[in-house]
Amino acid sequence: MNALEFNKYAAAFLFTLLALFIINYIADSAMAPHHLEESVYLVDGIEKVQKEVVEVEVPTLPVLLSEADVLAGQKVFRKCKACHTLEVGGKNKVGPNISNIVGRSRAANADFRYSSSLSDIGGNWGYADLDSFIADPKKSIPGTKMTFRGIKDATDRANLIMYLQSQTESPPPLPAVE
Numbered sequence: 001m002n003a004l005e006f007n008k009y010a011a012a013f014l015f016t017l018l019a020l021f022i023i024n025y026i027a028d029s030a031m032a033p034h035h036l037e038e039s040v041y042l043v044d045g046i047e048k049v050q051k052e053v054v055e056v057e058v059p060t061l062p063v064l065l066s067e068a069d070v071l072a073g074q075k076v077f078r079k080c081k082a083c084h085t086l087e088v089g090g091k092n093k094v095g096p097n098i099s100n101i102v103g104r105s106r107a108a109n110a111d112f113r114y115s116s117s118l119s120d121i122g123g124n125w126g127y128a129d130l131d132s133f134i135a136d137p138k139k140s141i142p143g144t145k146m147t148f149r150g151i152k153d154a155t156d157r158a159n160l161i162m163y164l165q166s167q168t169e170s171p172p173p174l175p176a177v178e
């Protein structure tokens with residue numbers, strides 16, 4: 001094989017290789033599998049399972065209250081002590097005295113200057129009201145003077161509320177567990 005012949009073969013070989021690459025590329029892009037963004041089957045089933053999981057993970061307030069640990073709640077109350085007294089006749093601090101608070105009317109301390117956001121609501125402090133207020137005061141009552149970032153853990157809140165209830169003379173009945 002002389003040099004000229006070799007070059008011919010080499011060129012033919014390279015050309016074939018290039019052609020194969022091109023064909024392969026075209027074939028690939030023409031037949032590229034499209035991946036589904038969501039699975040088509042079982043979606044119903046999966047959603048049902050997810051709903052059940054959510055229900056199991058987040059017990060409702062009545063359930064949490066019925067299972068609450070009052071002593072643990074007493075410890076949670078430390079977060080409130082800087083601003084609130086709990087005993088009957090206790091003084092107002094940054095926040096009002098909150099004796100007998102469960103079921104008591106809102107903004108009931110005559111000698112405390114409440115925000116109008118709170119005093120305008122009226123009505124009583126029920127279990128669910130306390131729960132949402134303590135979870136996130138500013139979101140629950142926009143404009144409140146209670147500068148407290150809230151207690152995110154639902155069990156901590158339920159324990160605390162049952163501690164407050166244990167210090168309340170005649171609390172309303174617990175919400176029924178469904």
Ligand code: HEC
Pocket residue numbers: 076077079080081082083084094095096097098101105106107108109113114115116117118119125130134143144145146147148151
């Ligand atoms: C930084 C001080 C501060 C902390 C901490 C704080 N509070 Fe308050 N709280 C206030 C103030 C101030 C008000 C009055 C709010 C208003 O007028 O809008 C208030 C109001 C309340 C009220 C309404 C009282 C009424 O007479 O209607 C309740 C109930 C309450 N706080 C519970 C709690 C609990 C429970 C905690 C602990 C988890 C807590 N607070 C922590 C300052 C505080």
